[in-house]
Amino acid sequence: MTRTGGWLLVAGALALPLWLPSPYHLHVAIMAGIFGVLAMSLNLLLGYTGQLSLGHAAFFGIGAYTSALLTLKLDWSFWPALAAAVAVAGAAGFVIGRLALKLRGAYFVLVTISFAGVISLVSVNWIELTNGPLGLPGVPAPELGPWSLRTKTAYYYLVLAAVGLSYLVCRRLVRSRIGRALVALRENEPLAESVGVDVTHYLVLAAVVSAAMAGLGGSLYAHYTRFVSPEVFLFTYTVTMVIMVVAGGKGTLAGPLVGAVLFTALPEALRAAASWQWQMLAYGVLLVLLVFFLPRGIVPRLGVALRRPEPVTPTARR
Amino acid sequence: MLAVRDLAVRFGGVTALESVSFDVRPRSITSVIGPNGAGKTTAFNAITGYLRPTGGRITYDGVALTGLRPSAIARRGIVRTFQKTSVFPGLSVEDNVLTGLHLRGTAGFLAVLAGRRRLVAEERALSAEAATIIDFVGLDHRRREAASALPYGEQRLVELAVALAASPRVLLLDEPGAGMTGSEKTVVSGLIRRVREQGVTVLLVEHDMRMVMGISDTVIVLNGGRVIAEGAPAAIQAHPDVIRAYLGASAGSS
Amino acid sequence: MAELLQHLLNGLVLGGTYALLGIGLTLIFGLMNVVNFAHGEFYALGAYVSFAALALAGSDFFVALLVAIVAGAALGWLCEVALLRPLRNESIDTTMLVMIGVGIAMQNAELLGWGGVAKSIPHPFPTAPLVLGPVAIAPLRLFVLVLAAGLIAAAWLLIQKTKLGRAMRATFQDRDTAALMGVSIGRIHAATFAFGSGLAAAAGALLGPIFLVYPSMGDLASLKAFSVVILGGLGNLPGATLGGLLLGIAEELGAGYISSGYRDAIGFVIIILVLLFRPSGLFARQERIA
Numbered sequence: 098m099t100r101t102g103g104w105l106l107v108a109g110a111l112a113l114p115l116w117l118p119s120p121y122h123l124h125v126a127i128m129a130g131i132f133g134v135l136a137m138s139l140n141l142l143l144g145y146t147g148q149l150s151l152g153h154a155a156f157f158g159i160g161a162y163t164s165a166l167l168t169l170k171l172d173w174s175f176w177p178a179l180a181a182a183v184a185v186a187g188a189a190g191f192v193i194g195r196l197a198l199k200l201r202g203a204y205f206v207l208v209t210i211s212f213a214g215v216i217s218l219v220s221v222n223w224i225e226l227t228n229g230p231l232g233l234p235g236v237p238a239p240e241l242g243p244w245s246l247r248t249k250t251a252y253y254y255l256v257l258a259a260v261g262l263s264y265l266v267c268r269r270l271v272r273s274r275i276g277r278a279l280v281a282l283r284e285n286e287p288l289a290e291s292v293g294v295d296v297t298h299y300l301v302l303a304a305v306v307s308a309a310m311a312g313l314g315g316s317l318y319a320h321y322t323r324f325v326s327p328e329v330f331l332f333t334y335t336v337t338m339v340i341m342v343v344a345g346g347k348g349t350l351a352g353p354l355v356g357a358v359l360f361t362a363l364p365e366a367l368r369a370a371a372s373w374q375w376q377m378l379a380y381g382v383l384l385v386l387l388v389f390f391l392p393r394g395i396v397p398r399l400g401v402a403l404r405r406p407e408p409v410t411p412t413a414r415r
Numbered sequence: 416m417l418a419v420r421d422l423a424v425r426f427g428g429v430t431a432l433e434s435v436s437f438d439v440r441p442r443s444i445t446s447v448i449g450p451n452g453a454g455k456t457t458a459f460n461a462i463t464g465y466l467r468p469t470g471g472r473i474t475y476d477g478v479a480l481t482g483l484r485p486s487a488i489a490r491r492g493i494v495r496t497f498q499k500t501s502v503f504p505g506l507s508v509e510d511n512v513l514t515g516l517h518l519r520g521t522a523g524f525l526a527v528l529a530g531r532r533r534l535v536a537e538e539r540a541l542s543a544e545a546a547t548i549i550d551f552v553g554l555d556h557r558r559r560e561a562a563s564a565l566p567y568g569e570q571r572l573v574e575l576a577v578a579l580a581a582s583p584r585v586l587l588l589d590e591p592g593a594g595m596t597g598s599e600k601t602v603v604s605g606l607i608r609r610v611r612e613q614g615v616t617v618l619l620v621e622h623d624m625r626m627v628m629g630i631s632d633t634v635i636v637l638n639g640g641r642v643i644a645e646g647a648p649a650a651i652q653a654h655p656d657v658i659r660a661y662l663g664a665s666a667g668s669s
Numbered sequence: 670m671a672e673l674l675q676h677l678l679n680g681l682v683l684g685g686t687y688a689l690l691g692i693g694l695t696l697i698f699g700l701m702n703v704v705n706f707a708h709g710e711f712y713a714l715g716a717y718v719s720f721a722a723l724a725l726a727g728s729d730f731f732v733a734l735l736v737a738i739v740a741g742a743a744l745g746w747l748c749e750v751a752l753l754r755p756l757r758n759e760s761i762d763t764t765m766l767v768m769i770g771v772g773i774a775m776q777n778a779e780l781l782g783w784g785g786v787a788k789s790i791p792h793p794f795p796t797a798p799l800v801l802g803p804v805a806i807a808p809l810r811l812f813v814l815v816l817a818a819g820l821i822a823a824a825w826l827l828i829q830k831t832k833l834g835r836a837m838r839a840t841f842q843d844r845d846t847a848a849l850m851g852v853s854i855g856r857i858h859a860a861t862f863a864f865g866s867g868l869a870a871a872a873g874a875l876l877g878p879i880f881l882v883y884p885s886m887g888d889l890a891s892l893k894a895f896s897v898v899i900l901g902g903l904g905n906l907p908g909a910t911l912g913g914l915l916l917g918i919a920e921e922l923g924a925g926y927i928s929s930g931y932r933d934a935i936g937f938v939i940i941i942l943v944l945l946f947r948p949s950g951l952f953a954r955q956e957r958i959a
Contacts, residue, residue, distance in 0.1 A: 207940050269528055372781075
């Protein structure tokens with residue numbers, strides 16, 4: 098994407114609430130933003146480091162619960178709770194990163210999935226803390242100084258800022274020697290080690306950043322819907338993130354965002370035409386079709402079409 | 416000096432290396448030869464930390480390498496290539512080499528997030544360095560192409576370039592000439608000599624005797640997990656044990 | 670003491686069906702290198718097909734079981750031929766994504782077909798438990814245990830004694846050599862997937878009458894099957910059998926003595942612990958040379 102194109106896109110995103118016809122459309126935009134953060138977070142692991150985490154909803158849920166519990170039970174205000182959500186999710190990512198160090202491929206997937214399973218069961222059963230399956234209603238809306246960010250427009254800008262921040266973090270990481278080290282692990286781990294890439298360090302780093310970012314998404318989700326229940330750990334959330342990343346283009350910067358916008362807007366557009374089950378059925382079929390017909394995703398495909406391939410490589414542009 | 420003492424490697428009940436000792440003199444080109452299954456690659460794997468030896472010690476300039484992880488060994492300047500072609504397949508030649516320059520960069524996590532100006536300068540310096548190395552192995556015309564799209568011989572050159580980028584003090588090459596044409600082998604031999612002239616110690620495993628005898632200062636012969644001979648190429652070619660090992664091996668395998 | 674025995678017996682009933690699930694998955698995983706996240710959906714499919722045959726078509730209990738197995742095997746075969754065969758040379762992640770997609774599609778097709786309400790499968794057995802000394806067991810559960818044991822034995826015989834089984838074992842050892850020796854890899858893969866899916870469907874049809882049948886039952890079944898496979902070691906049939914029994918008993922004991930809310934957590938914890946400390950499974954004699 099050219100520099101001008103990028104700024105136009107930013108300007109468009111900033112002006113979006115002006116031309117969206119209804120609060121409902123704004124709601125879709127907010128959800129797309131939250132999923133954008135989540136998809137970017139998954140992409141760090143899946144796209145760049147080459148490790149598929151199917152327990153990503155766990156980090157999302159940990160962020161959501163941390164934020165909700167701190168504001169509800171300890172009367173923290175939004176901002177420190179948000180920071181804590183990011184930190185706690187990041188810490189969980191650290192644990193998973195350390196645990197899964199020796200595991201690759203299918204085994205890594207199984208450990209992440211099991212981790213999410215355990216956390217989800219804890220959220221259902223630790224009723225004194227989490228209120229069990231009934232969930233935690235009344236999560237407060239965030240405030241910024243004297244202003245409440247209760248309105249959808251205000252929340253849109255909050256989410257947009259989070260998307261921008263996450264994108265920036267990803268971009269800087271990916272286009273640095275850290276990003277090269279992550280990609281090296283994906284491409285050829287023994288060779289990466291032979292030139293001095295410390296596998297432990299970079300795998301854990303990727304897991305922590307990825308989990309922290311998912312925690313950010315979780316906190317934003319909790320304070321937006323104002324309600325957190327064990328449903329945040331649903332496998333569906335993880336699958337949605339995976340589809341967004343795979344469809345958009347894993348290992349590209351723009352891919353997860355394109356995927357997030359597409360796969361938040363599409364189901365909403367189809368909502369009138371088809372029930373939720375039909376949509377989920379379509380999701381499954383779509384995932385299969387994607388693997389067969391668009392294995393690298395939309396963004397690299399567009400790049401080829403425009404004869405300017407978006408490199409999967411993290412070279413710094415000059 | 417790289418020193419290997421009483422190195423032993425056993426897999427289950429199979430002894431790959433029984434007790435191997437040798438030194439690699441600084442700035443020398445030393446070759447390890449031997450029939451298939453003699454334990455050459457096993458020795459390489461043990462020296463570079465890809466395999467934990469069952470016994471023995473490996474030191475570099477008196478500092479123990481045994482038990483360190485491969486990346487930590489690389490940080491001490493001992494860098495290897497692999498027997499089977501090993502590049503970062505999806506990356507361009509340039510990015511392969513930039514990745515090889517990993518240890519040359521200094522930027523940590525926070526510095527990267529902060530996006531310091533210093534990093535831009537560092538990236539520029541690394542790119543210049545990468546260009547020099549690509550030029551050195553003669554792949555300038557392939558700089559932007561994906562490594563996996565290159566013909567075999569050139570992929571092996573990419574591999575060499577990646578290893579060189581990691582600024583080795585000792586470079587271990589596992590069959591650098593395997594599968595190459597005669598003229599490609601000549602190019603590689605020339606590159607190895609020039610690398611040594613820059614002060615790098617080279618240790619290589621190679622099957623091509625013409626190449627081995629042409630460039631080595633010292634040849635070490637492994638057979639059955641032991642060193643059976645060590646010396647200058649001419650002496651090795653005349654060594655009765657070596658002749659017997661090779662004839663015996665070829666008689667056994669045919 | 671009687672309580673402990675009772676838990677062990679219940680665990681055995683549960684474990685027998687887990688073993689069926691695990692055997693199918695371990696074959697598919699070990700032989701085809703496919704991480705089949707849709708495995709649990711074949712289990713759910715078996716339960717629904719048997720429900721349909723019993724409650725709607727009014728068929729015999731055994732016929733329903735047979736129909737379920739055939740349906741599972743047929744769909745498994747179709748899956749392999751249509752989806753996995755073209756991707757045989759792709760990475761393990763690629764086929765995993767496809768199978769996740771298949772799993773989601775199957776689960777939601779069930780949701781559309783049957784609705785979200787749990788169904789209970791009718792069965793012909795008396796409900797009064799048989800009292801055997803200190804323990805009691807419902808006739809249905811006893812029947813399930815016996816049948817699961819029979820199916821495990823049949824699977825074992827098929828693998829050990831038939832020509833197909835020999836070809837499967839050869840393929841598991843070394844795909845390329847097996848192909849050189851004239852084994853048709855395509856046929857073996859299709860047969861393995863059909864066989865594994867049929868066993869999963871059998872497990873679903875057997876456990877269906879004991880528990881309720883609902884569309885999302887496959888999710889947990891997949892994970893339990895994976896914990897059985899990991900417990901037993903990849904591609905290890907006796908391991909999967911023992912692993913299944915062990916998981917069933919561990920769950921019963923955990924639910925009985927710790928907390929029933931965490932029953933399903935036991936499988937997850939097993940996956941995490943075994944992968945961390947004994948990645949080749951509890952029963953592996955030595956590390957496989959990769």
